[in-house]
Amino acid sequence: MGGYDLNDPIKKILVEEEAIRKRVKELGREITEAYKGKDLIVVGILKGAVVFLSDLTRAIEMPVLIDFMAVSSYGKSSISTGEVRIMKDLDFSVEGKDVLIVEDIIDTGLTLNYLKDILTKRGASSVRICTLLDKPDRRTVGVHIDFLGFEIPDEFVVGYGLDFNEMYRNFPFVGALKEEIYS
């Protein structure tokens, strides 16, 4: 048909489409159970979490409010401070609300550590974290993950929302990118 093979830029598929589908359904059930009777705000981190969030929230069997934030890390020199610039803030207040941050991947942990901190300071009753992927080898700051999709080895991955130079987010699986693509 199209002539493009989605496997072309991929060295190895780390999480197959079917495994993602199954795990997302389970996470939806875990989250539904954990927040029964609560006022839940799901905060997606743009853009990487969008694909995961759209499937995950449809697996949560109760009404939730969805909001988004976009963040970017400061220059490499200050990255160790863990300071993150907010490019797009939430539209809604989290005061007194139970917040679930949805992220694509936790790498160093700096982004989520910072976000959890500021949402807590804004008066959220609880701030928990759901991430599709965890790369624990690269962690520089401790972050508690409340809901985890998959732990993966230290490889640069794309697909299911994750990008390299804004590409490949639409791939239905998570795969390690071929080295020749970086260089």
Ligand code: IMP
């Ligand atoms: P952290 O602050 O180092 O945990 O950064 C996490 C962010 O880095 C994620 O939201 C992604 O945008 C990006 N990132 C980390 N590892 C990868 C990867 O393997 N592929 C694509 N993006 C990644």
Ligand code: MG
């Ligand atoms: Mg990204």
